[in-house]
Amino acid sequence: MNGSHLVAVVTPYSVTPGLMDTLQVTILVLVALGATAVALTRVPARQAIVLSVYGLLLAILFLAFQAPDVTLSELTVGAVALPILLLLALAKVKRREK
Amino acid sequence: MTPGQRRWVFLAGMAGLGAFFLWGLTGLPGFGNYPGPYGDIINRIAVAQTNATGVVSAINFSYRGFDTLGEEFILFVAASGMAIVLRHLRGERESEPRDEAVDRRVPPTSEAIRMVALILTGPTVVMGWYLASHAQTSPSGGFQGGVVLATAFVLVYLAGRFLVFERISPVDVTDAVEALGAGGFAAVGIAAVAMGLPYLANFLPRGTIPGAVSSSGTIALISFFVGVEVGAAFILIVGELLDQTLLLREESR
Numbered sequence: 001m002n003g004s005h006l007v008a009v010v011t012p013y014s015v016t017p018g019l020m021d022t023l024q025v026t027i028l029v030l031v032a033l034g035a036t037a038v039a040l041t042r043v044p045a046r047q048a049i050v051l052s053v054y055g056l057l058l059a060i061l062f063l064a065f066q067a068p069d070v071t072l073s074e075l076t077v078g079a080v081a082l083p084i085l086l087l088l089a090l091a092k093v094k095r096r097e098k
Numbered sequence: 099m100t101p102g103q104r105r106w107v108f109l110a111g112m113a114g115l116g117a118f119f120l121w122g123l124t125g126l127p128g129f130g131n132y133p134g135p136y137g138d139i140i141n142r143i144a145v146a147q148t149n150a151t152g153v154v155s156a157i158n159f160s161y162r163g164f165d166t167l168g169e170e171f172i173l174f175v176a177a178s179g180m181a182i183v184l185r186h187l188r189g190e191r192e193s194e195p196r197d198e199a200v201d202r203r204v205p206p207t208s209e210a211i212r213m214v215a216l217i218l219t220g221p222t223v224v225m226g227w228y229l230a231s232h233a234q235t236s237p238s239g240g241f242q243g244g245v246v247l248a249t250a251f252v253l254v255y256l257a258g259r260f261l262v263f264e265r266i267s268p269v270d271v272t273d274a275v276e277a278l279g280a281g282g283f284a285a286v287g288i289a290a291v292a293m294g295l296p297y298l299a300n301f302l303p304r305g306t307i308p309g310a311v312s313s314s315g316t317i318a319l320i321s322f323f324v325g326v327e328v329g330a331a332f333i334l335i336v337g338e339l340l341d342q343t344l345l346l347r348e349e350s351r
Binding site: 068069071072077081089 | 242245248335
């Protein structure tokens with residue numbers, strides 16, 4: 001990227017490359033830990049909540065890698081919509097078991 | 099097969115998969131190095147061609163608008179399928195009269211949850227419409243905005259009761275709105291054909307200032323329709339699931 005492509009968008013701030021690298025490595029490690037936490041959670045209802053937190057971590061990851069549009073999608077779907085659907089499905093299954 | 103043998107099969111498979119994975123990893127371009135020409139070309143021409151500074155939206159709703167139309171219909175079909183499957187089940191059990199819901203003892207929602215849900219509902223609606231209507235200027239779009247809008251309805255359910263959720267989003271109306279959103283996207287494409295242009299060609303005036311809300315022509319319009327469709331689809335899906343859960347809860351009493 002030589003910067004001459006974007007005429008209309010001027011970024012009013014700058015981030016030092018070293019700081020960005022630290023941020024990206026940190027969030028990558030956090031996402032790896034989050035995924036492990038989801039896999040290790042055994043109670044399904046609790047797992048849905050942990051999955052929601054993991055969705056939030058993924059959203060931050062996408063932001064750190066300069067994909068804000070994917071961040072918004074991941075926030076809405078991964079952190080909100082998917083856990084809601086899972087919890088509702090769990091509520092239905094539990095009712096049937098009783 | 100004994101557990102021991104099974105473990106060896108697993109380890110051999112893992113070793114093979116790991117080897118392939120590492121082999122593939124060595125062939126990847128370096129971190130942060132983008133090899134393809136298309137992204138660079140789009141970056142150079144997108145703002146000048148579409149007057150949309152949300153280049154991702156310009157790609158989604160214009161350059162590859164036909165793909166997005168297909169994606170939108172995937173969600174449309176999924177929501178329709180869910181409504182059909184769950185409706186059938188509900189019809190089987192609807193002998194339970196509605197009045198019995200009056201005396202059921204569901205644990206009351208805590209005041210804290212009601213308060214937070216009530217405070218968040220208004221800002222969530224505004225946020226959803228902002229996201230859906232500003233695809234041309236920012237990295238948002240109809241998809242994200244639609245899901246946020248649907249979340250507002252879920253908040254109303256949290257603050258009140260399912261009956262309120264049903265009253266503010268009756269299934270018939272939500273169905274119609276979803277169809278309107280899905281059909282609107284396709285109709286924008288057909289309108290272009292009617293004017294003698296290729297399907298989904300950007301036939302509206304694109305404004306003069308890149309990044310203005312009124313810029314980008316059909317990109318903003320399509321984003322609006324996608325927002326309506328996605329919002330209605332998610333409300334339908336959540337509503338059908340809630341309906342199921344509540345009916346079964348009534349039954350168990």
